[in-house]
Amino acid sequence: MSVLKVIEVLANSDKSWEDATRKAVKHASKSVKNIRSVYVKDHSANVSNGELTEFRVNVKITFEVE
Template sequence: MAIVKVIEIMATSEKSFEDATKNALKEAGKTVKNIKSIYVKDMNGKVENNEIVSYGVTTKVSFVVSH
């Protein structure tokens, strides 16, 4: 039986929500092995002068810790 762990990662980007999600996965991948999925739980944006200047996501990253 595989054991799957889920961690929550927050990340930002000045480009897009998609890029922020990729940043979350990239950072998680630096220390976590066997990543199987990523789920975007929440999205938000920072606004200045009626323009979005930063995109943020809260993600859940799932990975296998044993078989």
């Protein structure tokens, strides 16, 4: 039987929501092992002069507890 835990992580990127999600997983993987999945709970963006300037995501990362 596996025990799984879910944490919530906020991340941002100046490129895209996908890049922000990748950054969240990469940063979490520095201290969390056995990451199984990521769920994008929410996403938003900052706008300046009619242009998107920063992409933000709130993700849930699931990992197996050893």
